[in-house]
Amino acid sequence: MNIVLSGVLQKYAQYQREHSLAAETVQEAIQLLVGRFPAMGNVLLDSAGHPRKVHRMFLNGHQISPEQVGQCVKQEDRLEILTAIAGG
Known part of the structure; x- marks a missing residue:
C-alpha cells in the first residue's frame, strides 16, 4: 500500500x-513505517x-478512525x- 504523509x-x-x-492492515503499514x-x-x-x-487518516479518500x-x-x-492544526 502507499502511505502519503503531511508536511509535519x-x-x-x-x-x-x-x-x-x-x-x-492499516496498523501493520503504520508499524512498518515507524520501523x-x-x-x-x-x-x-x-x-x-x-x-x-x-x-487524521484517510484510506482511499475516506476518513477512518483510530479504531x-x-x-x-x-x-x-x-x-x-x-496532522490536524490546532491553536487559537
Whole structure:
C-alpha cells in the first residue's frame, strides 16, 4: 500500500512524502513505517502504540478512525495521514 504523509510528518521520514509498504492492515503499514523511521513513532503513536488523535487518516479518500486501523488493505490502497492544526 502507499502511505502519503503531511508536511509535519515528512520531517520524521527524511522529507519523503510517499512510502510504499507491503502490509495486510492499516496498523501493520503504520508499524512498518515507524520501523523504517523510528523517530516518527513518538509523534505518530501514543504510548499504547495507537495513532494519536491529532492525526487524521484517510484510506482511499475516506476518513477512518483510530479504531479502524485493523481493517485489511490491498497493495493498491492509499493511506493519507494528516496532522490536524490546532491553536487559537
